[in-house]
Amino acid sequence: MSEMEIKTVPDMETDGETVLKLEHLTMQFGGVIAVNDFSMHIDRGEIVALIGPNGAGKTTAFNCVTSVYQPTSGHIYFHGKEIGGEKMHVTPDRITEQGIARTFQNIRLFSGMTVFDNIMTAMHLRRKSGLLTQVLHLNAEEEKKNREKAWKLLETVGLTDVAEEMATSLPYGKQRLLEIARALATEPTLLLLDEPAAGMNPQETNELGQFIVRIKNEFNLTVFMIEHHMNLVMDISDRIYVLDFGKPIANGTPEEVQQNPVVIAAYLGVDEE
Amino acid sequence: MKTKSRKPAVLTWVIVAAVYAAVFAAEQILPPSSMLFTVLKKGATYALVAVSMNLLNGFTGIFSLGQAGFMLIGAYVYGIFTIPVESRPVVYQYYEGGLIQFTVPVAVALILAGLAAAFFALLIGLPVLRLKSDYLAIATLGFAEIIRVIVQWDPMGPITNGANMLRMFPSFNDFNIRDAEGNVTLYLSTLVPFLIAGICIGLIVLLLHSGYGRALKSIRDDEIAAEAMGINLAHHKRLAFCISSFFAGIGGAMLAMYQTTVQAKFFTTAMTYEILLIVVIGGVGSVTGSVFSSFLFVAASEWWLRFLDEKQMIGNFEVPLLRNGFRLVVFSIIIMVVVLFFRKGIMGTRELPDLFRRKRKEAAK
Structure with missing residues (x-):
């Protein structure tokens, strides 16, 4: 045609x-x-x-x-x-x-960060605390809640054992899962x-x-x-x-x-x- | 959830505390004219500026070359607001004592210096931060040049003293505590710059470890993905640019204190390149690396290689080639060797606590 x-x-x-x-x-x-x-x-x-x-x-x-x-x-x-x-x-x-969250056809993870930090980064959007509060680390509660949530997301996609590895060192399939988990972190x-x-x-x-x-x-x-x-x-x-x-x-x-x-x-x- | 070992963090604090204690002790014992203190003072100043540049180039991925311009603003603001009123007729001799006839405390002047630099960063950031990589570098470089010329412009004289130098403002030596006869009872002229730089670098490290820090790093790693994760690129780049400039401004004020005089013509592009060199040698993306390499850089260029500039005799044999300027030749060769053999700088992207972690998995490249 x-x-x-x-x-x-x-x-x-x-x-x-x-x-x-x-x-x-x-x-x-x-x-x-x-x-x-x-x-x-x-x-x-x-x-x-x-x-x-x-x-x-x-x-x-x-x-x-x-x-x-x-x-x-x-x-x-x-x-x-x-x-x-x-x-x-x-x-x-x-x-x-x-x-609306998305993943990419050609994986776009944050290469300089660990698996865990990739998820934490995506939570930045939903944070309530301001710059100064965060810099002075006065948002301990929020940070703790976010870390727990990030860990849960890693559990969902089954990547807890590689949480501290660099994101780009993961095999291809796991990188795709991480991208989905990262997208989910933006709620x-x-x-x-x-x-x-x-x-x-x-x-x-x-x-x-x-x-x-x-x-x-x-x-x-x-x-x-x-x-x-x-x-x-x-x-x-x-x-x-x-x-x-x-x-x-x-x-x-x-x-x-x-x-x-x-x-x-x-x-x-x-x-x- | 896993909890990380606290040991590396504790060891880091011990080392930092030991360095400060050593600086304090050395200052009381060694003669104040020792080259060591020159190196330590200038090193602390450059360390702050290098870390502020690393925040942009290494952590946010914004290639800016405006550092000397923001340092100049900081140095001038500090000088203008701290020259004692009674000294102003002497300093501003061609401008009838200048326009500003009041002073503010040193700490306030330091913060003003930072704020002024950040304000200019905000202004030029609006158009300039839309550019990418080399274009951004050229634009910021241009800004630094323009600022340098404007400050020397004659109509600015009543404020900036034109092309003449600013002097007689409080310098590092004024931090020494003296008794009634003017004899120094407690030397603080090196410890204070260490404290100022330490607090500022500490704040930058805190920023990098916060949610904002991660957002900045994500912009460096992949702008498109960062934006798709809800990170407002324009806002966060502007933020990084202003914060970096704020600390460059304070670094400029410290340089003024170190030099005891300020003159716009010394804040050249070459100064920005020196700092860029420090950042690259230390490791783009490592705060520790920037701090280490600024002390190494300053020590090598100001102290350890000085002997190469003079005739040296070994017995009756005169070592060839040594003459004024040869130091710079050797210095350049050392830098080339470092860049060749430490591709990622001395520290790469590692920080001090990382050195105490036994297994740190490197990024698979």
């Missing part, structure tokens, strides 16, 4: 409480339209996956939601409040403050995972799927993820959106998407006589 023939599929209707809503999101870099008129939404408690071939604009869509990019046009709403879109100038930290309600299973073997991928469902329930999260491992996507997603050449070409439940001929064509290609 060539780029011109792709039809934009409108967003589907659901009856849950909408957490995140993208309206006609478009992101243009010069002559390249990375995301083209993309509308979607996520309901509370859902796991929604965004899939599509390489270069389809999935990570760009993520970067628009987290304000790393300023969308060319369109609107982004979080719990009904506009948090991004055309003419909205917000820095990514403000988005995190609202309760999000919506978690964005950018290819959490990249570089994992089938066994690890399977475990990761169970892990995502577990933290979703434990932390009352809504999850939005980009993923290439179709088994993982089909296993745990409630709904799936498919992007191709920046355009939304399909959406629905895993079964619907799996059987959609447009999706199959996008992934496998069709003969053009």
Whole structure:
């Protein structure tokens, strides 16, 4: 299928409480339209996956939601409040403050810090004490509470035994888990995972799927993820959106998407006589 | 949760206390003209400035070269507010005694020096901190040059004394306690700069160990991730820039006390490079390293290598090459060797307590 023939599929209707809503999101870099008129939404408690071939604009869509990019046009709403879109100038930290946390496709841990300090750093956002209080270490109670919470998060992801190791000395899979734990430390309600299973073997991928469902329930999260491992996507997603050449070409439940001929064509290609 | 051993921290405190006690004792015993005290005083001053620079370059990842400019502001503010009123007609002889006709206590002047430097940092930080790496370095370097010229500008004379020097303000030697005849009963002229620098560096260490310290380090490690974790980049960079400048300002005031005079033309880019060199040799990202290397740097450049500048005879044999200026040649070679063999500086990113921890896992690089 060539780029011109792709039809934009409108967003589907659901009856849950909408957490995140993208309206006609478009992101243009010069002559390249990375995301083209993309509308979607996520309901509370859902796991929604965004899939599509390489270069389809999935990570760009993520970067628009987290304000790393300023969308060319369109609107982004979080719990009904506009948090991004055309003419909205917000820095990514403000988005995190609202309760949206993310991980990165190419892991971005704080390399000069221990595993434990990586988590502690992410708690800086929610601290109540000011600069002087912190410098003079008059916030012992807060610090103690944070340390306990950071330790709990490490227990959740099973990294307590490496807490004092440098973050970048961990094996790949553990670094991914640490990134998720670090994102959780910002106390999000919506978690964005950018290819959490990249570089994992089938066994690890399977475990990761169970892990995502577990933290979703434990932390009352809504999850939005980009993923290439179709088994993982089909296993745990409630709904799936498919992007191709920046355009939304399909959406629905895993079964619907799996059987959609447009999706199959996008992934496998069709003969053009 | 695991609890860390307290032993390294205790040992660190013992060492610090021992150093202060040794400085105090040496001052009472050795003649005050000894080169040792020159080195200790200037070393303490440079240690503070180097640590303040390390806070920016090593811990926040902001490559700034404005240190000499902020030191200049600190030195001038200190001088302007502490020259005794009766001495002002002499100092400001070309400007009819100058505009300011009051003095403040030394401690207040020190804090004012820091605040003035921090204020300028806030002002230039607004536009400049948007820049990254080399561009930021060039912009801050430019700022330092501009400040140096503005201070010497004639219309500024009634305040800054123009291109003439400020002098007759309290210096380190005025901290010595004297009896009625003017004889020194208790020498404090080295201990006091150690105390000032110690308190300031202590505050910086406390900052680095707080939540804010971690936030600054996260900016150094990965700006994009730091921002995604909710750390406001602009705010935290500005904060680091102002705090660093505050302590550079106090360091400038200490330099004024050490030199007993202040003149803008000495606060050159070369001074910033000296401090950068100290930071790099000590280890970018190590407070202990900066402190060690400033004393080593000052001792080597002012004292230990002095003999290379004079003719030396071994028996009847005159050692070749030794003449005025040769010291700097040797000094440069030593620095090159250090940089070649200690790629990460003397301390790397380790601190004093780390030296007492038996197994410290290094970052896998």
